[in-house]
Amino acid sequence: MVTAIVLIEGERDKLPETAEALADVPGVAEVYSVAGQYDLVAIIRVKEHEELADIVTKKLLKMDGIARTNTLIAFKSYSRRDLERMWEIGLEEAGQ
Numbered sequence: 001m002v003t004a005i006v007l008i009e010g011e012r013d014k015l016p017e018t019a020e021a022l023a024d025v026p027g028v029a030e031v032y033s034v035a036g037q038y039d040l041v042a043i044i045r046v047k048e049h050e051e052l053a054d055i056v057t058k059k060l061l062k063m064d065g066i067a068r069t070n071t072l073i074a075f076k077s078y079s080r081r082d083l084e085r086m087w088e089i090g091l092e093e094a095g096q
Contacts, residue, residue: 001045002052003074006060008040009067015039018065027055038070 010018015033022031022042030043042060046052056071 006042007038007070010039014065
């Protein structure tokens with residue numbers, strides 16, 4: 001599984017429509033409206049890098065309302081949920 005975080009600079013008057021359109025793109029798992037240098041953040045989860053390349057270059061960059069993107073490819077997940085689940089392995093066998 002390939003996960004990417006796409007930081008998006010959008011056209012301010014089109015942000016709600018752009019966010020909704022992004023959420024409808026296959027492979028886009030989540031879209032967040034954020035404060036700071038970027039306007040939106042899209043989390044993309046796909047099986048292969050080629051799918052990611054297609055989504056970013058053929059869909060997102062051609063989408064109305066998106067001015068610029070910065071794509072970060074995740075190497076490893078350190079989410080609290082995943083870490084807690086990892087430490088719980090075997091506890092059910094020990095009766096805890």
